[in-house]
Amino acid sequence: MATIADQSLEHLGGRTSILARQRADHARLDRLMARARTTVQEGGTAHQVALRAVARLVFTHAFAEESVLFPAARRVLPEGDPLTLRIETDHQEVDELVAQLDRSSWSDPGHRELMERTFAVLDHDVRTEEDELLPRMQQLLGTRRLRLIGWQWELVRRIAPTRPHPVVSRRPPGQVLSALPLTVLDRARDLLQRFDEATRCRLTGPVSTADRLLAGAAGAVERTPVLRRGERPETSR
Ligand SMILES: [Fe+2]
Numbered sequence: 001m002a003t004i005a006d007q008s009l010e011h012l013g014g015r016t017s018i019l020a021r022q023r024a025d026h027a028r029l030d031r032l033m034a035r036a037r038t039t040v041q042e043g044g045t046a047h048q049v050a051l052r053a054v055a056r057l058v059f060t061h062a063f064a065e066e067s068v069l070f071p072a073a074r075r076v077l078p079e080g081d082p083l084t085l086r087i088e089t090d091h092q093e094v095d096e097l098v099a100q101l102d103r104s105s106w107s108d109p110g111h112r113e114l115m116e117r118t119f120a121v122l123d124h125d126v127r128t129e130e131d132e133l134l135p136r137m138q139q140l141l142g143t144r145r146l147r148l149i150g151w152q153w154e155l156v157r158r159i160a161p162t163r164p165h166p167v168v169s170r171r172p173p174g175q176v177l178s179a180l181p182l183t184v185l186d187r188a189r190d191l192l193q194r195f196d197e198a199t200r201c202r203l204t205g206p207v208s209t210a211d212r213l214l215a216g217a218a219g220a221v222e223r224t225p226v227l228r229r230g231e232r233p234e235t236s237r
């Protein structure tokens, strides 16, 4: 079984297949992690922005995997359940590590180590997908099906939550039901953050209060019992 890492685009089913879309996103993740490693030297806003870019890519990417790609893998692969569960365990760890990173400042003594631990789990996640899961799907599915999954994954990725929500189920139905409320709350917080960056001030006054209220609302939504439905004990928190 050949990794998808060094296959030609044609072999992957063209740019729109799930294989090519995943590989392109993983390459982008590599570049964003490199930028976060460079900016950690000087810290400040540049590093915060770099880490946010990593988080935004990671959470939308993983959310769409959990609602589109992994259910499809479980339908077609005999080993789909344990294999996707292994990847979901990595996703859960990333959620928890990024939630800790969000609370830490670049000047904290453990910040760099925490960032490297997060990036190591992300690298492991990418390797399992490119070397095991996606080549297995390539063996069993035709180009049309791989492109259809690619389009569905892309659509969900564009409307997915952008922040870590470690308490929510990693599997449908809880995972899918969480999409709408958490996407609205996360993206409202992203808008506030972009406003804060554009005006070059820290989240103070009304903006900071609004951010805290939205974060509190997201925390309350996360804990709704219906959003934990479908969760496996291995990824529950
Ligand atoms: Fe991926």
Ligand SMILES: [Fe+2]
Pocket (backbone or CB within 6 Å): 062, 065, 087, 091, 125, 126, 129
């Ligand atoms: Fe993943």
